[in-house]
Amino acid sequence: MTNDSIRRPPPARAAGTAATLITVAPTGAELEKAAVPALPVTLEELVATAKSCAAAGAAVIHVHIRDDDARPTLDVGRLTDTVRALREGTDLIVQLSTGGAVTDSFARRLAVLDAGPDACSLTCGTVNFGAEVFANPWPFIRELYARTQALAVVPEFELFDLGHVATLHRLLDDLGAPHGGHVHCDLVMGVPGGMPGDAATLVQAVAALPEGATWSATGVGRTCLPVMFAALAAGGHLRVGMEDTVSFARARPVTGNAELVERAAALADLAQRPAMTPRDARAMLGVPDRH
Numbered sequence: 001m002t003n004d005s006i007r008r009p010p011p012a013r014a015a016g017t018a019a020t021l022i023t024v025a026p027t028g029a030e031l032e033k034a035a036v037p038a039l040p041v042t043l044e045e046l047v048a049t050a051k052s053c054a055a056a057g058a059a060v061i062h063v064h065i066r067d068d069d070a071r072p073t074l075d076v077g078r079l080t081d082t083v084r085a086l087r088e089g090t091d092l093i094v095q096l097s098t099g100g101a102v103t104d105s106f107a108r109r110l111a112v113l114d115a116g117p118d119a120c121s122l123t124c125g126t127v128n129f130g131a132e133v134f135a136n137p138w139p140f141i142r143e144l145y146a147r148t149q150a151l152a153v154v155p156e157f158e159l160f161d162l163g164h165v166a167t168l169h170r171l172l173d174d175l176g177a178p179h180g181g182h183v184h185c186d187l188v189m190g191v192p193g194g195m196p197g198d199a200a201t202l203v204q205a206v207a208a209l210p211e212g213a214t215w216s217a218t219g220v221g222r223t224c225l226p227v228m229f230a231a232l233a234a235g236g237h238l239r240v241g242m243e244d245t246v247s248f249a250r251a252r253p254v255t256g257n258a259e260l261v262e263r264a265a266a267l268a269d270l271a272q273r274p275a276m277t278p279r280d281a282r283a284m285l286g287v288p289d290r291h
């Protein structure tokens, strides 16, 4: 990492920031279907969710899948079927999670790329994750990144803490630009153990990003709204979904992912930065159209 690269914030209106990229993260790996019946866990539920979220303004879907018992899985055959079904049913950019669940092995997480997604998440460091640890040591990060380059998958760099930003610089210095040539990050804020979900922290993290990078922000749990407002004010993009938030308001559970996307799109409209189309999102992120 060079001092030069951490001092300058990305340009406020880099390509695509006039519109708002909305990513939906509908499922995650932590919640149980029994506790949250609206969580999409079957392929049919996931595709239906993807369609409704696309109609509401999403351009990217961040995907975790479940097995027949609704438990998180990284089965490559199932992931491949999921990528195919989402491509057939929508024009969303399909971003598979390589984070999986905290219990998934590094080997299984690396193998996610064999399912041939457009994009994948790539977390830039280990973080305490509630009572668990989400492990991302440097050799794993490096190997996963090299694999995205070799397999032409566009990574989204997941940053749960400021130290992860430093690791992102190290990764880019070491292995060069991602496939597609553009760096896009997601600030995952408010995880118990990661950086807090507030405006001051968001501004600090954004100032440290590589020059020219675009970024989204995700506020977990009750930080959803403050992070969304701060991200819109600071020229960033949004990730919402039941992976991160299952309360729409105090004592009002989310009824489905689409209403979270609708709210994000409404706020983006108010900010005069309306939701970005999947086509424009592909152009911004460097994701080729594979239809």
Ligand code: KMH
Pocket: 028, 029, 030, 097, 098, 099, 100, 101, 102, 121, 122, 123, 129, 134, 158
């Ligand atoms: N489920 C978390 C342990 C990602 O998708 O890349 C990790 C996670 C990050 O959700």
Ligand code: ZN
Pocket: 025, 028, 062, 064, 097, 099, 100, 121, 243
């Ligand atoms: Zn995830």
